Amino acid sequence: MILDANILKKLPKTIILEIDKQNNIIDCSGQLIDKRSIKNNNIKDIFNFDSYNKLIALKEQQETTVTIQCHTKEYEVHFIQESDQNNIFYLYDITKYSDIQIQLKQSLNDLTSKKEELQAVFDLAANGISILDKDGMFLYANKFFQDMMGYTMEELHLESCISLSTNKYTQASKEAVKKAIKHGSIQNFRKVCITKSGIHINAKMSLSYLKSIGELVMITSDITEDIQYQDKLKKQVEIEVAKRTEQYEVMCHQSRLAAMGEMIDSIAHQWRQPLNGLGIIVQGLRHLSNQKDFDFELLKEIETEIMEKITFMSQTIDDFSTFFRITKQKEIFNVLTNINDAIRLIDVQLKANNINIDINIKNNESLNILGFANEFRQVMLNMIHNAMTAIIDTNQKNGLISIDIDSNKNNTYITIQDNGGGIKEEYLEKVFDPYFTTKDKGSGIGLYMSKIIIEHHMKGRLNVKNEKNGVQFLISLRQG
Ligand SMILES: Nc1ncnc2c1ncn2[C@@H]1O[C@H](COP(=O)(O)OP(=O)(O)O)[C@@H](O)[C@H]1O
Numbered sequence: 001m002i003l004d005a006n007i008l009k010k011l012p013k014t015i016i017l018e019i020d021k022q023n024n025i026i027d028c029s030g031q032l033i034d035k036r037s038i039k040n041n042n043i044k045d046i047f048n049f050d051s052y053n054k055l056i057a058l059k060e061q062q063e064t065t066v067t068i069q070c071h072t073k074e075y076e077v078h079f080i081q082e083s084d085q086n087n088i089f090y091l092y093d094i095t096k097y098s099d100i101q102i103q104l105k106q107s108l109n110d111l112t113s114k115k116e117e118l119q120a121v122f123d124l125a126a127n128g129i130s131i132l133d134k135d136g137m138f139l140y141a142n143k144f145f146q147d148m149m150g151y152t153m154e155e156l157h158l159e160s161c162i163s164l165s166t167n168k169y170t171q172a173s174k175e176a177v178k179k180a181i182k183h184g185s186i187q188n189f190r191k192v193c194i195t196k197s198g199i200h201i202n203a204k205m206s207l208s209y210l211k212s213i214g215e216l217v218m219i220t221s222d223i224t225e226d227i228q229y230q231d232k233l234k235k236q237v238e239i240e241v242a243k244r245t246e247q248y249e250v251m252c253h254q255s256r257l258a259a260m261g262e263m264i265d266s267i268a269h270q271w272r273q274p275l276n277g278l279g280i281i282v283q284g285l286r287h288l289s290n291q292k293d294f295d296f297e298l299l300k301e302i303e304t305e306i307m308e309k310i311t312f313m314s315q316t317i318d319d320f321s322t323f324f325r326i327t328k329q330k331e332i333f334n335v336l337t338n339i340n341d342a343i344r345l346i347d348v349q350l351k352a353n354n355i356n357i358d359i360n361i362k363n364n365e366s367l368n369i370l371g372f373a374n375e376f377r378q379v380m381l382n383m384i385h386n387a388m389t390a391i392i393d394t395n396q397k398n399g400l401i402s403i404d405i406d407s408n409k410n411n412t413y414i415t416i417q418d419n420g421g422g423i424k425e426e427y428l429e430k431v432f433d434p435y436f437t438t439k440d441k442g443s444g445i446g447l448y449m450s451k452i453i454i455e456h457h458m459k460g461r462l463n464v465k466n467e468k469n470g471v472q473f474l475i476s477l478r479q480g
């Protein structure tokens with residue numbers, strides 16, 4: 001409540017009542033009631049019963065001062081005995097003073113309740129709040145702070161925010177207090193505090209300097225649990241990462257095994273024909289050796305034929321071994337060459353199943369890509385192998401795998417489209433999941449690995465959709 005300063009300007013005048021022995025008013029200065037003269041009246045007739053009694057008590061010196069009500073006003077009365085005959089009452093109009101007093105009382109009540117409110121906020125706060133002097137000594141600390149540090153308020157009076165820091169932070173704490181005084185405040189100062197029972201707690205504090213009273217307010221939060229939680233989380237992440245790396249390596253290994261399995265199948269097919277051919281030749285040789293006239297011309301032809309078959313077989317083995325050679329460094333490679341390398345590995349199987357591959361280069365701005373060529377071949381082989389199995393499984397008589405290569409200045413796009421009937425819509429989202437397979441002997445790892453190779457190792461994109469009578473994979477790669 002704000003005091004009305006005007007009240008002070010309207011200070012009352014004093015009324016002086018001179019009375020005789022019989023309490024008759026002999027003289028009166030100032031006005032008691034309006035402008036009516038009260039001269040010659042007995043005070044008994046002027047004042048009410050209660051006030052009259054008080055005045056008499058005053059006169060008989062039972063009281064040194066009394067307060068009386070007269071009409072709407074309140075008077076503080078003093079009494080002086082001048083002589084036997086003359087006595088004087090001094091009446092001070094304190095109506096305004098009592099207004100001020102009421103206002104003051106109200107203000108005081110307001111202040112007290114505000115103080116109580118503030119105290120409640122301090123005590124209920126889930127943070128340590130303390131008031132420090134300029135040296136950092138505790139003047140006050142809320143309940144939370146006392147509980148946090150294990151000290152009572154009396155004990156805290158003998159401590160400072162510096163003495164409650166661990167040795168390592170003594171200097172920093174001193175500087176923090178100085179800094180707060182100099183700059184008005186400091187925020188989020190971190191340190192390790194030591195409780196009464198010697199426990200170390202990680203604390204975060206903010207200091208604010210109250211210049212007018214030369215004190216500091218310090219808010220302290222215990223962040224030990226946060227830090228422990230963060231550490232735990234960090235460790236968990238490390239473990240998770242390690243697990244994932246391990247899992248990832250296992251998967252890389254599995255994918256290579258799966259690809260190898262698919263390729264051994266290919267080798268079997270690739271070799272079956274030349275091996276059969278060689279068998280027939282060997283039989284023919286015996287027949288040749290039985291002849292009287294040794295036909296050297298024929299022998300030469302046979303030799304060429306044997307060499308062709310052996311070259312083909314050794315080429316196949318070379319292809320396979322290159323396929324599995326791990327390139328550690330990224331290199332610039334030609335996508336077309338590597339697509340052809342992948343096709344060669346599976347060519348015999350494709351032909352045996354009457355599946356044609358149609359490569360179409362729309363724009364050969366740049367077919368050179370930076371990355372791991374063998375990984376790219378692995379992706380392509382898996383795509384073609386998947387297309388081939390789909391075509392075989394759906395008994396498609398005229399199997400066709402179209403590979404379109406398109407490129408502009410920055411990107412190279414490869415689409416692999418087959419006519420093997422497509423993927424069930426509900427599986428479309430799952431085909432890149434590890435171990436997802438619809439095949440009896442499938443590993444379900446080919447597309448998962450392909451996605452990782454294209455998107456993580458080569459920073460490209462690999463997407464799938466059903467298109468025409470089959471599946472279309474789109475590989476987008478950035479050059480360089
Ligand atoms: N071209 C395709 N046509 C139809 N289904 C396909 C094709 N490519 C992949 N799929 C589906 O995606 C699944 C996962 O393929 P992949 O990861 O290579 O594993 P796997 O070949 O061992 O099954 C396959 O089992 C198949 O259901």
Ligand SMILES: [Mg+2]
Binds near residue numbers: 386446447
């Ligand atoms: Mg596969």
